[in-house]
Amino acid sequence: MHKLLALFPLLGWFYVSIFVFVVFEYMTKYRFHLIRRIFYGTFGLYAVILSLFNLQAEVQLYAETKKTLFDRFEQKISYESGTYYNTYYRVFRPLVHRGQVVHLLNVSAREYHYARMYLFPSSVVISETLPKSPSLAVVNTSTYASLKQVRVLGQSGDKYLIQTEVGK
Amino acid sequence: MREILIPVLLIWINYLGVGSFIAYFIEKVEKKMVQEVHPFPFWFLLGAVGTTFGQFLFSQIGVSLSLSFSFFFMLGVLGLYLSRKCWWRRPNIDWNAKHLFFWSIIIVFSLFFFTRSVSRVMYTWDSIAFWVPKMSALWSENIVRAEALVPFNHPEYPLLLPLTGANAFLLTQAPNEVAAKGALFGFTIALLWSMGSWLYTKIGGWRAIFWIVLFISLFIFREHVGGEYVGTADILVGTYMCAGAVALLYKRPLLAQILWFSLPWVKSEGLVFAGVTSFILFIYYPHLRLWMTMVGTFLLLPWRFFIQAIHVDSSQYFKFGELYARPWVEYAVYSIHAFREEFRNLQKWNLLFFFFITLSLTRFREICAEKSLHIIYAGLAMQLVMYMIIFTVAPEEQASFIAAAVSRLTLHLAPTVLIMSSYLHAKKYQSA
Incomplete structure (x- = not known):
């Protein structure tokens, strides 16, 4: 048991969430659509927030880009x-x-x-x-x-x- | 900036035209037109391979690069004329605010990437060590010969990227790396266009917007198309893998196979994916076996013969003569952990691999039941396994090798992974 628990920090929330969700889906035979929507909705929202920060960083880089853009x-x-x-x-x-x-x-x-x-x-x-x-x-x-x-x-x-x- | 616009446009038109010429014959063989997808990104990718590979072949009989470029330009004009009815072919979808928003995101961020890319010359170590020197040497020699490749690192790397750069140099009459970057940006447009067509026609609505925003915002993707990350050719590998996957999902196996067989002409690592997918395609589509064999032989053998003839190593990774005793199990485990860590690196990949792994595991039966998915998954899996083997056996210090290479190798898979995730997610909601 302690060996299984030791896997937790190695896998992190990333793989543990996947594991729990996949086991849940197989055990319940895909019947709980609401749980599935909450799962994808939550992580989808998190992904959108991360994406927006990244896109903001890309836009901010233009200040640097325009300094040399039209140089020969x-x-x-x-x-x-x-x-x-x-x-x-x-x-x-x-x-x-x-x-x-x-x-x-x-x-x-x-x-x-x-x-x-x-x-x-x-x-x-x-x-x-x-x-x-x-x-x-x-x-x-x-x-x-x-x-x-x-x-x-x-x-x-x-x-x-x-x-x-x-x-x- | 202004001095590169005409050369870049000429190269793009050339690639589009030659690609449309090739696509014209593929459609004759497949007896099928892609009505629901924009053809231009596929034309560009086919034309880039057709032109550069043709220039390489012509070089072997002494035809200069400038002369062969002129020939392919004329062929391109002919191709555009033959396919003139396809120019206005549009996917059968309604234009609405979401659709406009979707394409606006792609266009606006493509402009950001393009301006970032052409605001600097190439400066990553691989560009300086061999990509730009090869472009420069090929342009200087005006022909593909060993002398233009052997003095630089990795003479065994194929020539899609160096010859595209050499063509840009040819048209600017200077080793103008900014022109080369401009010409190479056509591949990014082709990737985003093919991905965008797929997402909007097959996935649609807010979900399509979600997936494209997720992809465009990926740090490693942005850095590569901005030309600011080592591994200049790696995004091209991802582009051809993804375009082939989209073609196959549109039930175009021959087009998919040609795009995947182009991978070894993009970078040597693509050979594994090309080999695995082509083998399964060969089994699943018996009526196309003759064409597939011909295309594979034509695209794979000449470069292999050339490499043998100029006596350079065909691979930097598999030098079995240099293998030394290692704790093999530990090395293999470390390679697996490298990808485990990479996939969960949110700063680099956001939640792309989170969604991909989840959807792949929960939709395993559907993947097994659909031919197209078998093929693409087999290719992705073997490619990943091959990278793990490379990390285990390559005669280099493992930790630093992995640190330097794992992100750009993962980039090969990322565009196809996104397409697969979006497809499986859409299927899930349809069946739920």
């Missing part, structure tokens, strides 16, 4: 991903070609995903250090300042697309 795409993408669209798609993409591998140094996973998308069909890899062999890389200003014998192919903000000739 370039503005909207900048709100979510900063300068990635401009840096990687507008500036760096025309400078790289299919089959080339671009090494990204000191970037977050999020920036890596955007770079991988915008630099396609070039390949993009995250690197800890610049490779020994000549290669393409995207570095930030502080890393660039410490490099020698590199050629800058493009720059956007604090990002440089460089061609290394000797690894550092």
